[in-house]
Amino acid sequence: MLKIKDLRKSYGNFELNLSLEVPAGCITGLVGSNGAGKSTTFKAILGLITTEKGSVEVCGKDICTWEAKDREKLGVVLANAGFNTYLTLRDMEGVLSRMYTRFDREMFREYCSRYHLPLDKKLKEFSTGMLAKTKILAAITHKADLLLLDEPTTGLDVLAREELLDMLRSYMEENEERSILISSHISTDLEGLCDDLYMIEKGHIVLHEEMDILLGQYGILKVTKSQFDAMEKQYLLGKIEENYGYRCLTKEKQFYLENYPELTLEKGSVDEVITMLVKGEKI
Numbered sequence: 001m002l003k004i005k006d007l008r009k010s011y012g013n014f015e016l017n018l019s020l021e022v023p024a025g026c027i028t029g030l031v032g033s034n035g036a037g038k039s040t041t042f043k044a045i046l047g048l049i050t051t052e053k054g055s056v057e058v059c060g061k062d063i064c065t066w067e068a069k070d071r072e073k074l075g076v077v078l079a080n081a082g083f084n085t086y087l088t089l090r091d092m093e094g095v096l097s098r099m100y101t102r103f104d105r106e107m108f109r110e111y112c113s114r115y116h117l118p119l120d121k122k123l124k125e126f127s128t129g130m131l132a133k134t135k136i137l138a139a140i141t142h143k144a145d146l147l148l149l150d151e152p153t154t155g156l157d158v159l160a161r162e163e164l165l166d167m168l169r170s171y172m173e174e175n176e177e178r179s180i181l182i183s184s185h186i187s188t189d190l191e192g193l194c195d196d197l198y199m200i201e202k203g204h205i206v207l208h209e210e211m212d213i214l215l216g217q218y219g220i221l222k223v224t225k226s227q228f229d230a231m232e233k234q235y236l237l238g239k240i241e242e243n244y245g246y247r248c249l250t251k252e253k254q255f256y257l258e259n260y261p262e263l264t265l266e267k268g269s270v271d272e273v274i275t276m277l278v279k280g281e282k283i
């Protein structure tokens with residue numbers, strides 16, 4: 001669905017240099033800290049900034065050759081883009097129906113009602129959560145094939161975030177060929193949603209892993225120095241020194257469960273696994 005190959009963009013000392021793929025039917029997460037290059041990636045995909053190298057293909061077509069009608073295949077939420085807040089959702093319905101041939105008015109109304117979005121209130125009176133849901137609404141109601149969502153969950157409380165993720169799950173359930181690329185600087189935001197995760201640091205991909213593997217096969221061992229010296233290390237990916245010894249990351253947690261049942265092994269959240277990968281000392 002989306003193929004990014006050797007994409008390069010420089011801003012002074014910052015260099016984005018990445019390849020990434022989002023297959024049809026897949027929700028792919030792009031996680032990275034502030035300034036890692038997430039928004040630059042989205043802008044480059046959309047051709048909003050010039051790039052020095054690389055190619056971006058959406059639905060089998062290079063974006064350089066895209067025509068206006070191709071853009072209808074995309075639903076987009078950009079991190080710092082907003083709407084004219086003097087509009088109401090009823091006004092937006094009119095705008096979207098003129099913009100997109102595939103706009104689904106019935107779906108728009110149904111989602112407004114399901115997610116408690118009033119039709120006649122000005123957007124400037126909406127809460128952060130309501131505005132975030134409105135952005136998603138505007139991205140999904142023309143039945144796009146691919147959603148590009150840059151930090152759509154920023155600033156949301158747990159309930160609003162869950163509602164937003166629920167909207168995305170419904171969007172995916174309607175058609176199994178659809179795909180989403182979604183970014184966040186908080187990986188746990190994406191834990192229950194994504195099939196696949198890319199981690200970006202200083203413009204480069206430092207981890208690409210299926211979410212099931214990340215949650216199922218990775219683990220964090222807490223060991224004393226003597227336990228560390230005695231244990232098999234070929235399945236360890238990194239270690240961080242602690243006052244009790246070491247915290248070690250493994251991608252083969254089953255091996256340690258079977259062979260070293262006396263060791264403390266934690267499942268580890270996606271955030272912990274990523275921290276270990278980025279900050280841990282290689283073994």
Ligand SMILES: Nc1ncnc2c1ncn2[C@@H]1O[C@H](COP(=O)(O)OP(=O)(O)OP(=O)(O)O)[C@@H](O)[C@H]1O
Binds near residue numbers: 011037038039040041
């Ligand atoms: N127009 C620009 N001119 C100069 N530098 C830029 C420009 N846009 C982005 N940058 C730089 O590129 C780097 C990546 O920024 P980007 O906005 O892509 O990060 P991000 O991962 O989206 O961060 P955040 O989570 O804070 O939004 C940063 O160092 C930023 O200062």
